[in-house]
Amino acid sequence: MTDVAEKIVNGDVRAVARLIRDIDDGMPGVRQVLKELYPSTGNAYILGITGAPGVGKSTLVDQMVSHLRKRDKTVGVLAVDPTSPFSGGAILGDRVRMQRHSMDEGVFIRSLATRGHFGGLTQSTRSAIDVFDAMGKDYIIVETVGVGQDEVDVVKSAHTTIITVIPGMGDDIQAIKAGILEVGDIFLINKADREGTDKTLSDLRLMINMDHKKYEEGNWKPPILKAQAVFDKGVKELLEEIDKHRKHLTEHCGGWQVRRREDKVRQELGDMIKSRLIEEVLGKITETGDFDEAVNSIVEGKTDPYTACDKLVLPAIGVSTG
Amino acid sequence: MSSVFDPKVFEDVEEGHKKWEKKLDKIFSSKPERLERFSTVSDREINRIYTPEDVRDADFANDIGFPGEYPFTRGVQPSMYRGRFWTMRMFAGLGSAKDTNKRFHLLVNQGQTGLSTAFDMPTLMGYDTDSPKARGECGKCGVAIDSLKDMEDLFEGLPIDRITTSMTINPAASILWAMYIAVAEKRGIDKKIIGGTIQNDMLKEFIAQKTFMCPPVPSVRIITDTVEFGTKEVPRWNTISISGYHIREAGSTAVQELAFTLADGIAYTQEAIGRGLNVDDFAPRFSFFFNSHLDFFEEVAKFRAARRIWARVMKERFKAKDPRSWWLRFHTQTAGCSLTAQQPYNNVVRTALQALAAVMGGTQSLHTNSLDEVLAIPTEEAATIALRTQQIIAEESGVANTIDPLGGSYFVETLTNQMEEEALDIIQKIDDMGGMLAAIERNYPQQEIADSAYHYQRQIDEKEKTVVGVNKYVTDEDIPVEVLEIDEELENLQIEKINRLKNERDNKLVKESLEKIGDACAGTLNVMEPLIEAVKNYATLQEICDVYRQVYGEYRDPGIY
């Protein structure tokens, strides 16, 4: 085992923090470490929380952490915030809501920026989950803004996925990316102290496709809960519902470690191959300057994009252009 | 409704104005205007000229009128500075209670009739000096108060039955007020005759100043307790100083300052009415606190608009009948954020201009910042120059000889109207959200201010806005100014004092009185009586604040950027 992997399995905070950074930054050495860590993963229970900006996800995560700590469980949090499309920078604002857990050794909070690289977010977040898992965290909570496909994919990696909305978001719920409602195992109406909670509740009931094949299996009916995260109301109930879902996965789905189950593995490996391919091929093409050259050729009318694409991609994956 | 202008006037004015603009266009076609866009500090665009056209509908009786008459655009008292000048009230506080007491005596001997107390960070935040959170902070930003012992030292020998005392304190306002009342009662002074102000405005804390302790709803509950108690028991006390100063200093525009402050005032009024109080019993004890920034005319217009809006809100919306409820009385402080570390003597000039705007705007009292504002809390010398600045304005410049000297200026009346209108739009928006508490919870004012602050900073960086000595007329020379330093040893002395106190006092009594406060907080009993009892038993500030925190929970910074 490498030094780094060993440190991580032993729970070394600095080493974990750095490895996640290296994963995020796509440093070459990380793959080896991740390989070594893989056997130590699979023990953490992963929660995904998604929803529009401002619905109270971070506040909720903060409260959930407190409750889990009372049960003596260790927690890792990955909070994903969007990168500014203008500057490439980001202000990672989730941590502020959770900062009171900073000094608790049983809690590790890490902010990530979406960075907008092809499928990279899903990949790096999944790897970061593995790192927390290997360091021995009992629960890992992943918070993402439920807008892009990437973010949805991220929460799909979770054992239990929680979709958060707020009252009076009727239209916004409609606007939630199609496909996102299907990934929800639990729906939570936060800010239930506000008017319109019951209306949102009935709207949601109508909208969630309970017949979706996801729910058929063992008949898990995704519950719709109400909460007031800032006032710590409904959070205990949420955790109880998570327990139920976990139990359900254990009893009806061959163990809650669904991440190991075939369809999960299939999805994750598929995604990994995709992003690895992009990384390797795109890397080769853009580094050599061939890409820019091809762009010029097309602009100058010397070639067409179809031919250029073949010329660039095929050699990169070891197929000869004929 | 009748316009001040004869409609026939406008034909000539319009024609003349058009001609004049043409002439200018011609002049500027060869050599363009000095700036592409002329705007105020708040980035409000300003026209080349203002004429009767801009105030076409000016209705003298209903909108402008006379000082001391509704809607008070020109001043709350009929006599204004023809009767007496504004109160020159300089904010002071440093180090230990004994240190500050010395400065207070000096100020009173110089003829100052009102004191204004600055507290240190631990006191402001509800911690005792011995808290681990307070390390390194004791006495740095004001006076350190841990218990009634310190408060007794602070007012030792000062005639608190004759002078009024203002205390800039918020989450712990109820407690410091209880201490002040206790000091008075122990000296045999009836609380019915003591006068002064506690800032006690928590809404603007969440919005701007950020000394907070418990969440907004219970914070307002405690404030309402003080309003209720004051109305019945301490009738000469101003129980809330509804503050725009901090909002502006946090980076808002002039209109945002105006709107958010008045929206806060509306929220407190609603709460007190909700408590079953009669509006005319408490509203006259509300006072306001504004900033006076660099853009001279915009500031004057802001003060005038503030009075007019508040009068109408109180009369029309809250159906107040006592004219004193319609009055917007206010204290002003010049804009600390406009002062610079570079070429610090320029700050005297800036402050003078800002003080002038406050006076032209009809302030009731004024603090002028010192030339060393950007370095540390002021030295005695620097504070004296700042006080002299007010005295020169009052007694040499002649501006106080007539009331509302800028009233009737096309420009100032237009600005007053514009600011009123824009502020009302913002207030409406807040009402639509469900009032200021709901707006704060949505981080609405916080976000608006952060955006304005960043916009302004970028404008300075881009030299769109000039700051003399910082981005223009920069010099390299180092101009030495004396900087006040607070003794680091004070912290230990203060901690020893707490330890001694905790050994000497009757701890059983303390425990019992803290429990009573807890019960009052959890129930509906007014907290003021139990507070006065607890401080008399020498419960410390933090011990009481810990009860608040336990019952109500702690508010944490939402970190809006």
Place this chain on the structure above:
Amino acid sequence: MGNNRRVRVMVAKPGLDGHDRGARIIARAYRDAGFEVVYSGLHQTPEEIVEAAIQEDVDMIGLSSLAGAHKYLFPRTVELLREKSAEDIVVCGGGIIPEDDIPPLKEAGIKEIFTPGTALDDIVKWVKENVKPR
């Protein structure tokens, strides 16, 4: 992925000081310069700041203090980083820092101090020149 080091910084408010106008402006300026910025929020102890900085693996901590307690808070932050073997995290600071306090702070390990009137561009430039992502 692709090798793509980004500068990560933390803007932190130590102590009871509530003056956050400057800190939040700095956080935005850093973001607009392309950095990833973690903002601590107000009222943090040096202990909380250091722990957060380590978990977030930032390259730099920027402390902002206007209420006069920098003489304790700034050196304490550096000291804690050393205790945690994280002294490779650069610490800079800004706010109301009297001139006479600057040399001892630098001696204590604060790499640079930015006082009022410093242009945002200069503040960003300093990071680009002095903070190298690991």
